[in-house]
Amino acid sequence: MSGRNTPDPAEASRGGWEGSDVEQDDLDWLLKTRRITAEVICRLPGKELEPDLEEGERVVFLAHFQRGFGLPASPFFRAFLDKFGLQPHHLPANAITSLSAFTSFMEGYLGLWPTVPAWAKYFRLRKQTIPNKGEVDKDMTACGAASITPRRHSIFPRITGLESCRKWQRSFFYVRNPADRDVLNLPAFNILPPQPS
Numbered sequence: 001m002s003g004r005n006t007p008d009p010a011e012a013s014r015g016g017w018e019g020s021d022v023e024q025d026d027l028d029w030l031l032k033t034r035r036i037t038a039e040v041i042c043r044l045p046g047k048e049l050e051p052d053l054e055e056g057e058r059v060v061f062l063a064h065f066q067r068g069f070g071l072p073a074s075p076f077f078r079a080f081l082d083k084f085g086l087q088p089h090h091l092p093a094n095a096i097t098s099l100s101a102f103t104s105f106m107e108g109y110l111g112l113w114p115t116v117p118a119w120a121k122y123f124r125l126r127k128q129t130i131p132n133k134g135e136v137d138k139d140m141t142a143c144g145a146a147s148i149t150p151r152r153h154s155i156f157p158r159i160t161g162l163e164s165c166r167k168w169q170r171s172f173f174y175v176r177n178p179a180d181r182d183v184l185n186l187p188a189f190n191i192l193p194p195q196p197s
């Protein structure tokens with residue numbers, strides 16, 4: 001025995017990959033509602049529990065699209081991912097709700113383009129870890145490793161996330177660009193949790 005506490009299996013799976021429930025009807029809805037452009041090449045997962053990508057594919061989530069995400073990803077969203085070294089699977093579904101609300105506020109109310117420095121005035125990222133009693137350095141979750149919380153004394157209106165987004169990570173599927181252009185605006189996929197900077 002190493003002396004380390006073993007996490008409860010139910011807690012250890014928190015934020016883990018659990019396969020996907022996405023069906024063709026879901027992809028059809030995304031295309032019909034123009035959350036995905038017709039140029040995006042989509043592929044449904046098989047029975048794999050965690051993503052098994054083909055060349056050039058990225059992983060996205062139906063739950064994110066239901067909360068304001070779209071393809072191609074906005075310049076703000078891409079800058080946000082790049083600034084913090086994140087992937088879409090690092091952001092839980094309610095983080096997308098928060099980012100969408102911030103974008104709508106900046107563009108629709110203030111008439112300004114959203115930027116990461118402006119976002120950082122109101123919000124911060126919070127690390128999500130796998131519960132493991134007795135451990136100081138806890139592992140970050142595979143999915144949903146970075147939640148968004150308001151800064152102390154933030155004047156930005158509170159955005160209440162939906163409780164129905166449990167198991168949001170079960171809504172993943174694959175997308176890729178056509179050969180001649182980028183219609184995703186997403187970083188290359190990396191399954192690892194974000195690396196603390």
